[in-house]
Amino acid sequence: MSDTHHIEVYENAKELAWAAALRFASLAEQAVQEHGRFTVALSGGSTPKALFALLSAPPFLGSLPWHAIHLFWGDERCVPPDHADSNFRMTRETLLSKAPIPAENIFRIPAEDEDHQRAAANYSQTIEKFFTLAATDSGSEMPRFDLVFLGMGPDGHTASLFPGTDALQLNDRIAVANFVEKFNAWRITLTAAAINHAHQIIFLVAGEDKAATLKEVLEGEYQPQQYPSQLINPVKGTLSWLIDEAAGSLLTNSD
Numbered sequence: 001m002s003d004t005h006h007i008e009v010y011e012n013a014k015e016l017a018w019a020a021a022l023r024f025a026s027l028a029e030q031a032v033q034e035h036g037r038f039t040v041a042l043s044g045g046s047t048p049k050a051l052f053a054l055l056s057a058p059p060f061l062g063s064l065p066w067h068a069i070h071l072f073w074g075d076e077r078c079v080p081p082d083h084a085d086s087n088f089r090m091t092r093e094t095l096l097s098k099a100p101i102p103a104e105n106i107f108r109i110p111a112e113d114e115d116h117q118r119a120a121a122n123y124s125q126t127i128e129k130f131f132t133l134a135a136t137d138s139g140s141e142m143p144r145f146d147l148v149f150l151g152m153g154p155d156g157h158t159a160s161l162f163p164g165t166d167a168l169q170l171n172d173r174i175a176v177a178n179f180v181e182k183f184n185a186w187r188i189t190l191t192a193a194a195i196n197h198a199h200q201i202i203f204l205v206a207g208e209d210k211a212a213t214l215k216e217v218l219e220g221e222y223q224p225q226q227y228p229s230q231l232i233n234p235v236k237g238t239l240s241w242l243i244d245e246a247a248g249s250l251l252t253n254s255d
């Protein structure tokens, strides 16, 4: 692991979620002190649910600077925001409905738009406007999120950067529409370039079913088409892997 990457192993998913909540709180406090706001791109799926449940209850609920926290998503399924598969719906149920985050601080991906390219372009423009980014002749200037949370699927995908999909190459944009053949479905996702410009990138990975893939991603050959999580390599920030013992059970070295 280079000095900008490190691995932290926690006994189980509960301890992992607690560690992630403490890291979120510490980074939020630091960011708000330094520049008056904390910008976070959240991941979807099931792993973050335990984290969001902690953040939306004491002691975090009453101590986080919610007024200064600005939420984005790393990816979204192309479904309405109240659909069972929606990452936004999962976040609303576990966090947004309980934490006093101002509505204007929530930047949902408009993934229900049947014009998927337009949805990606609109989300990219929302981010460009929020971060006052310039459009350059080689594509968008990239946002520097204070924190990007990521998960990893058993196939090595992260966000909606799936193995062998077109989005893996589209690094001149902030967000893109990505067709995922195995689901026969479209997703909207931040690109690896947008993720890699973040100050802090934290993978949360738990469960035995991730162990073999995590070993390949962290210790195997560099094969990002097969293991897109390997594309995540911070330009100037720090990458942390917060994992539980089950997910890390096949690793040969970790902090």
Ligand code: 6PG
Pocket (backbone or CB within 6 Å): 043, 044, 045, 046, 047, 048, 074, 075, 076, 077, 087, 150, 151, 152, 153, 157, 158, 159, 160
């Ligand atoms: C999504 C997520 C995705 C997720 C991984 C891990 O939209 O599904 O953003 O990238 O983080 O699939 O999901 P689990 O946490 O459910 O294992």
